[in-house]
Amino acid sequence: MSVIQTRGKRKVSGGLNKSSFTKRLHSLGRLPSNTKVNKKTFLQLRTRGGDLKKALLTIDIVNVYDPAEKKYKKLKIKTVVENSANRNFVKRNIITKGAVVETEEGRVRITSRPGQLPHVNGILIKE
Secondary structure: OOOEOOOOOEOOOOOEOOOOOOOOHHHEOOOOOOEEEOOOEEEEEEOOOOOEEEEEEEEOEEEEEEOOOOEEEEEEEEEEEEOOOOOHHHHOOEEOOOOEEEEOOEEEEEOOOOOOOOOOEEEEOOO
16 A cells, blocks of 8 residues: 555545545655664665655664764764654654764754655754
């Protein structure tokens, strides 16, 4: 079964939308990649125009910006500590944009989108 990004079957009032729509390739979506903490693996997806998108499945390194030193570092991810997208993502160690992860040098807030890019960027949080 494919994921399609279109208008729903029901109106706000609860009535049915009349649809003369058939599934088309341009309205195709996909399931979330649910990036976890482990050795780096990713999917290569062909996008419109023949370009490639690399969706991360697992990663264990984050590019961290330290505002105090104004420098970037590569740090190893230990675990996911907090995730405002879904509280169950913390148990499952799923990384999304806005998640807080524990590293060797402290906590880091993720600023990139792991399901869209082949790397993870973050900013060090002062405690």
